[in-house]
Amino acid sequence: MAEIMNLADTAAAAAPAAELPEPKPKTDPVSWLEDHGDALYAYALLRVNEPAVAEDLVQETLITALKSVDNFKGESTERTWLTGILKHKVLDQLRKKGREQPLGDDALLDDQSAGAWFDESGHWIHKPGYWQEPDRAMENSQFWETMKNCVDKLPEKLRLLYMLREFDGLETDEIIETLGISSRNNLWVMLSRARMNLRGCLELNWFGT
Amino acid sequence: MKWKKCSEITRLVSESEERKLSFVERMAVRLHLFICGPCEHYKNHLSLLKKICEQVKGNNPLLEKAALPEESRKRILKNISSS
Numbered sequence: 001m002a003e004i005m006n007l008a009d010t011a012a013a014a015a016p017a018a019e020l021p022e023p024k025p026k027t028d029p030v031s032w033l034e035d036h037g038d039a040l041y042a043y044a045l046l047r048v049n050e051p052a053v054a055e056d057l058v059q060e061t062l063i064t065a066l067k068s069v070d071n072f073k074g075e076s077t078e079r080t081w082l083t084g085i086l087k088h089k090v091l092d093q094l095r096k097k098g099r100e101q102p103l104g105d106d107a108l109l110d111d112q113s114a115g116a117w118f119d120e121s122g123h124w125i126h127k128p129g130y131w132q133e134p135d136r137a138m139e140n141s142q143f144w145e146t147m148k149n150c151v152d153k154l155p156e157k158l159r160l161l162y163m164l165r166e167f168d169g170l171e172t173d174e175i176i177e178t179l180g181i182s183s184r185n186n187l188w189v190m191l192s193r194a195r196m197n198l199r200g201c202l203e204l205n206w207f208g209t
Numbered sequence: 210m211k212w213k214k215c216s217e218i219t220r221l222v223s224e225s226e227e228r229k230l231s232f233v234e235r236m237a238v239r240l241h242l243f244i245c246g247p248c249e250h251y252k253n254h255l256s257l258l259k260k261i262c263e264q265v266k267g268n269n270p271l272l273e274k275a276a277l278p279e280e281s282r283k284r285i286l287k288n289i290s291s292s
Contacts (some may be wrong), residue, residue, distance in 0.1 A: 029289050033282055041281075042273035058277065059285045063292050122214025127247035134257045138264060147261060148272050165227075166262035167272075172227050184228075192223035199254045 027069050029062045036079055040086055047090050047163065048097075049156070057093060061086040087168065094160075095178045102180030103157055105190065117196055128199070131207040143206060150201035154194055161187065162194040213237050215248050222252050226259070 040061060044054035064085050065072075072081050119125055137143040151159060161179060164170045172184050181187050213221075218241045221234055230238065242249045265272050 029286060033277075033286065037277040037282060038275065039273070041277040042275035045275050046273050055277070055281045055285065059288055062285065062289055066289070118214070118216040122216040124215050124247050128250040128254060129247075130250060131254065131257070134253075135260070138261060144272065151272065166259075167265050167269075169266065188224045188227055189220070191227065192220045195223050195255055195258060196219065198258060199251070202258075203254070 027066065029066060032062055032065065032078070032082065036082055039079065040082060043083060043086060044090055047160065048093055053093065057086060057089050060089055064089075091178055094164075098178055098180035102182075103161075105181050105186040117200070126200075128203065129207075131203070134207070137206060146202065146206045150198055150205065153201055154197055158190055158194040158197070161190055162198070165191060213241055215241075215245060218242070218245070218248050219251050222248070222255060226255070 037058065040058045041054055044057045045051060048054055048057065061082060065082055068085075072078075076084075117125060151163075154162060161175055161181070164175050164178070170178070172187055175181065176184060176187055181190075218238055221230060221238050224230070225238075242252060
């Protein structure tokens with residue numbers, strides 16, 4: 001730490017008055033924890049589901065961040081940078097878990113709840129209706145409460161693959177490889193089911209036709 | 210060409226977000242949506258879901274709220290300084 005501060009002082013002294021160097025990002029884990037601890041923890045917990053594991057991942061992230069702080073040139077925000085490091089660690093953790101306990105998609109595919117939406121001839125049991133001004137919903141904080149509850153209601157494994165796809169933007173092959181899903185088709189069926197559930201929940205609890 | 214059921218169409222609509230549908234599949238979907246209001250609504254709802262998720266991308270307090278306990282913070286800082 002002391003070394004970094006001395007370099008900064010030297011640089012400031014050497015630079016002409018008109019061109020002060022950019023302030024160095026804080027290299028203080030105490031500040032990082034204060035500013036970003038909750039957010040990082042929440043990100044990890046949502047994906048690994050175990051508080052102790054989530055805490056370890058936050059810790060590992062800060063350690064890695066300290067080591068590579070010279071690589072952070074301020075192109076993104078501190079939050080984005082730290083989250084990027086955390087994201088890799090979360091995926092590594094999920095991958096490790098995926099090897100030890102592959103998703104077991106067969107159980108999910110046989111899931112009886114699939115029959116809740118369509119009858120035997122493939123027609124809607126409850127027809128989706130028209131949603132009034134859907135874009136406006138996003139401006140309402142209560143809508144986000146509802147959205148969060150609906151995501152939480154998803155079966156755990158469906159929720160995870162849905163989040164990796166939609167919140168983290170992972171592609172099909174990345175998700176399969178990380179979670180140990182047996183085929184692309186299985187993933188697609190499960191994503192379809194997740195979307196079906198989520199949409200149904202939002203219609204029931206918000207858009208209510 | 211056999212008419213597809215709503216259960217099949219909704220799956221294809223969802224899958225089109227991950228892969229390119231074949232020409233036959235795209236036609237089947239388009240024809241079905243032309244005459245099936247509920248499935249058309251469904252497709253619009255999935256589009257909205259996508260927009261909602263765009264807002265959530267990355268680290269977003271809208272959906273990710275949890276507090277790191279004080280005890281844990283102390284432990285983490287202790288472990289960092291000893292590493």
